[in-house]
Amino acid sequence: PTVRLKDYRLRRIQSLHGTLTIRVPRLMRTGRVEPVSPLLAGSARSTxxxxxxxxxxxxxxxxxxxxxxxxxxxxxxxxxCADTVRRRIFDEAERISARPLGKARTETPARSIDLGVATTFVRSCATRGPRHHEVLIGIGVADNGRSHRIGGAIAALEMPADLIVDALRQLGRHDATAVTAFTDGDKMLRRYLLRANIEERPVLDWPHLARRVQVAKTTAKGLRVLTEREYRARPAIGRLLDSLHWRLWNGQTDRARDALVQIERRLRAFDAGRARSGRTAAPARRLRTAIGNFADYINGQSSYLVDYARRQRAAQPVGTSTSEGLANALVNRRMNKLQQMRWSTAGAHAVVTVRANFMNQASLKTPTTNRQAA
Known part of the structure; x- marks a missing residue:
């Protein structure tokens, strides 16, 4: 079709230097009807x-x-006003989500990629239904120094696994790329990894596992002793917790279970003897609960535990140390900690999407030289 000038009209354009009034030509098409071109479509009122x-x-x-x-x-x-900024956030998030899965942003294919995925929560503004929105976050680090972050509200994503696929493609994944995924043991995250064609079994993140052991150690230090039997049991429990940490680090799952059983036996010393007040009985009760929950956790995640010491000696990562920091930088600082806000599903998804995109743009200017792994 041919395009001819119809007339002119005045349009007010908002810019950083004030409101501009410009003459905009009105174009008219003649001939066969075809899809509207970008030249004729749209009516932006700002730069x-x-x-x-x-x-x-x-x-x-x-x-x-x-x-x-x-x-x-x-x-x-x-x-x-606040509504104007909110609309710009939604428009930018829609533009980012509408982008097709593009090619890798680096021409050098990655030989290996370390991918850490996790979930976090933000408060919901809905009066009915769930009180929190679950947010999928993740970061991938390739051996070529590139990193890519993902984020989005799971309820607003049609296919959450597409975020992982796009991240791997941006990092230069190809058929021969070895992808090592780290999770906190969530079954839903493992399903997303399978849908993203990551067939290798994910590894349980070591910092997440070690943090659970550290909680038990801290609780054990607060045990109150009243009898001779309790006095002998408390240091034995501390030594068993140190042994538990070492056995998990070296991938000795069966021996770690034995250590948990021995700790539970030692805790029986705090059940006998004279009556305890609530203040003296609380630490033993908390430790018993923590050990029981940790035993269930180890039994359910035993197939995803590896020899972390051997991986470290081979200069291989044992976890993504940036996953916890990513949750703070991407979600908590803006949406949870400093500002006690409640969010809709669309609002939470838009803010997290835009923040992740801007963080990826910043990482392009300052690429990492080494893997960020713990």
Whole structure:
């Protein structure tokens, strides 16, 4: 079809330097009807820099604070209100989600990729239904120094595994790339990994496992002794917990179970003797509960435990040390800790998506030289 000029019209465009009034040509097509081209489609009322700045600021601070900051830094530009920033966040998240799965951003294929996935929660604003939204987060680090972060509300994602597929593709995955996945033992995350064509069995993240042992050690230090039997049992429990830590580190699952059984036997000393007050009985009760829960956890995750000491000696990662930091940087700082907000499913998904995209853009400017593994 041919395009001819029909007339002109005035349009007000919002920019960082004020509101501009420009003459925009109105074009008319003649001939056979075809899909509308980008030249004729759309009616943007603001510049791309203005929209991107509002989206970036809204991703890192509250919407009201972002609008006030734009008005303070650019007096001639109207920062709008919180609703304006919110709309820019939603528009940017929709643009990111609508992007097709592109090619790898690096021409050098990765020989190996370490991928850590986890979930976190944000408060829900719904009066009925779940009180929290579950958010999928993850970070992949390739041997070529590239890193890629993913994030999104699971309820708003049609196929959560597509985020993992896109992350691996951006890092340069090909048929011969070895992908090592780390999880906290969640079965749902393992299903996502299978749907992303990661057939190798995921490894239980060592920092997550060691943190559970450390909680038991801290609880054991608070045991109150009243009898001679309890006095002998407390140091024995401490030694068994140290042995439990060492056996798990060296992949000795059966011996770790034996250590848990011996700890439970030693704790029987705190059940006998004279009556205890609530203050003296609470540490033993908490430790008994922690040991029981940890035993169930080990029994359910035994097939995903590996010899972490051997992997470390072979210069292989034993976990993704950045997973916990990613949860704080991507979700908690903006949506949980500093600002006690409640979110809708769409709002939580939009903010997490935009934050992850901006963090990936920043990592392109300063790529990592070494793997970030614990």
């Amino acid at each position: 791309a820099e203005y929209r991107l700045l509002l989206a970036r600021l809204g991703a890192w601070m509250s919407f009201r604070a972002a609008a006030g900051l734009v008005e303070e830094l650019f007096p001639q530009a109207s920062g709008g």
